[in-house]
Amino acid sequence: MLKSASTELRWPAVIDPRYAQVFAAFVQLEASQWLPAERLRALQAVQLASRLQHAAQASRWFAPRLAGIDLQAANAFAALATLPILTRADLQDPAAGLFCEVGDAHGPTVSLSTSGSTGEPVKILCTLAAQALRQAFQLRNFAWHQLDTRKTYASIRSGLKLGPESPPQRAANWNAALAALFGSGPSWSLGINAPLERQLAALAGEGAHYLASYPSNLRGLLELSPDNPCGLEAVISAGEAMDPALAEALAQAWGVRVLDEYSSEELGPIATLCERGRFHCMAEGLIVEILRQDNSPCAPGEPGRVVVTDLRNFATAMIRYATNDYALPGEACDCGRALPTLARIVGRERNLVRLPDGSRFWPNLSLMHGDAMRERLRQFQLLQVAPTTIRLRLRPRRALSAEDRAVLEETVRAACGALFTVELEAFDGPLPTGPNGKFLEFQCLLPDAGQARR
Ligand SMILES: [Zn+2]
Numbered sequence: 001m002l003k004s005a006s007t008e009l010r011w012p013a014v015i016d017p018r019y020a021q022v023f024a025a026f027v028q029l030e031a032s033q034w035l036p037a038e039r040l041r042a043l044q045a046v047q048l049a050s051r052l053q054h055a056a057q058a059s060r061w062f063a064p065r066l067a068g069i070d071l072q073a074a075n076a077f078a079a080l081a082t083l084p085i086l087t088r089a090d091l092q093d094p095a096a097g098l099f100c101e102v103g104d105a106h107g108p109t110v111s112l113s114t115s116g117s118t119g120e121p122v123k124i125l126c127t128l129a130a131q132a133l134r135q136a137f138q139l140r141n142f143a144w145h146q147l148d149t150r151k152t153y154a155s156i157r158s159g160l161k162l163g164p165e166s167p168p169q170r171a172a173n174w175n176a177a178l179a180a181l182f183g184s185g186p187s188w189s190l191g192i193n194a195p196l197e198r199q200l201a202a203l204a205g206e207g208a209h210y211l212a213s214y215p216s217n218l219r220g221l222l223e224l225s226p227d228n229p230c231g232l233e234a235v236i237s238a239g240e241a242m243d244p245a246l247a248e249a250l251a252q253a254w255g256v257r258v259l260d261e262y263s264s265e266e267l268g269p270i271a272t273l274c275e276r277g278r279f280h281c282m283a284e285g286l287i288v289e290i291l292r293q294d295n296s297p298c299a300p301g302e303p304g305r306v307v308v309t310d311l312r313n314f315a316t317a318m319i320r321y322a323t324n325d326y327a328l329p330g331e332a333c334d335c336g337r338a339l340p341t342l343a344r345i346v347g348r349e350r351n352l353v354r355l356p357d358g359s360r361f362w363p364n365l366s367l368m369h370g371d372a373m374r375e376r377l378r379q380f381q382l383l384q385v386a387p388t389t390i391r392l393r394l395r396p397r398r399a400l401s402a403e404d405r406a407v408l409e410e411t412v413r414a415a416c417g418a419l420f421t422v423e424l425e426a427f428d429g430p431l432p433t434g435p436n437g438k439f440l441e442f443q444c445l446l447p448d449a450g451q452a453r454r
């Protein structure tokens with residue numbers, strides 16, 4: 001039931017005016033998710049036309065690119081398809097002309113700094129209207145996941161400015177909008193830089209029903225604690241692509257539901273699993289395209305680059321913005337929601353092996369988690385350091401014999417390709433993480449591996 005901001009006016013509830021925009025958006029999202037696909041697309045076209053018209057006026061980047069194009073709703077998707085792909089490098093350049101003046105209806109603008117998984121910081125401007133919609137998406141996501149928001153929510157993630165030894169940071173609620181509108185149980189957070197043993201101690205000591213973290217961190221916790229550490233009911237994975245085998249292992253060992261969310265710091269929630277286990281895009285605020293290298297749309301089941309247009313945040317013109325992620329478009333979902341689907345989010349461009357002929361593919365990392373590897377290694381990371389060289393960083397469980405080394409090299413070649421020379425680099429302690437504390441099991445370090453091409 002909706003929480004009233006007044007102890008006297010209980011029903012119908014009085015909304016806390018600070019969250020009226022979030023609530024208004026949430027109510028509309030609850031209805032729009034059931035609209036027929038054609039109606040949803042027509043509404044998107046209306047908003048896309050408005051977005052493009054504003055960019056044509058207010059963005060120095062887009063003004064020349066949109067000049068002379070029909071930007072009415074009937075032509076909006078066709079106009080979008082003519083635009084080049086915007087890259088993270090473009091967004092990093094404050095002189096590029098992507099920041100726009102906005103009218104009063106958008107509310108005040110705040111600056112968001114994002115680190116990204118590659119440690120290349122980006123600063124974007126975000127309007128209050130856009131933030132309210134993002135918060136409303138989050139409320140809807142809680143509802144889709146059927147989370148009981150009176151329970152305890154723990155998150156272990158980056159961006160908290162907590163040291164490895166910092167105690168858990170407690171909060172009275174999951175977030176302020178949830179608390180004001182519906183009521184909320186407590187939450188606590190730890191930095192992703194906290195050692196796994198400390199994370200497990202915090203889970204046991206503080207308790208939690210839900211745990212949000214990155215898949216690589218959840219894998220580390222599962223390896224250290226084959227039993228559910230504190231009566232967790234669900235884990236919410238975000239920030240990295242979730243390996244289906246890991247999701248299955250977590251569900252089996254801990255008896256939890258595994259809920260995957262796809263979001264980015266620049267764009268907020270992008271896609272969320274519905275109760276039927278399919279990713280739906282947040283179509284009321286974003287147009288999500290899955291594109292081939294020639295920018296034509298992928299067919300269902302065909303992997304391509306994720307390119308997103310933010311329909312709501314007019315302060316930064318993120319129009320056809322390449323997230324550097326890869327995903328597969330999905331089929332219609334039988335849950336009844338026409339919000340477009342993704343069959344799978346497969347990861348980042350840097351997670352691809354690059355062959356000397358320029359072709360790229362995902363390494364078969366499940367081979368790296370087999371018994372032969374587990375009995376020899378506590379932790380591994382694969383780095384493509386040269387066109388035909390893979391470096392296996394490893395933290396061994398024991399002194400490695402010549403035979404052990406041969407097994408490791410063969411497994412790496414099976415996962416990445418027979419043509420590769422394998423270098424071994426052993427570490428005594430945990431392997432180093434990326435600049436924001438995330439850990440990629442495979443990373444291509446060849447020049448321009450992280451640059452989406454136009
Ligand atoms: Zn669905």
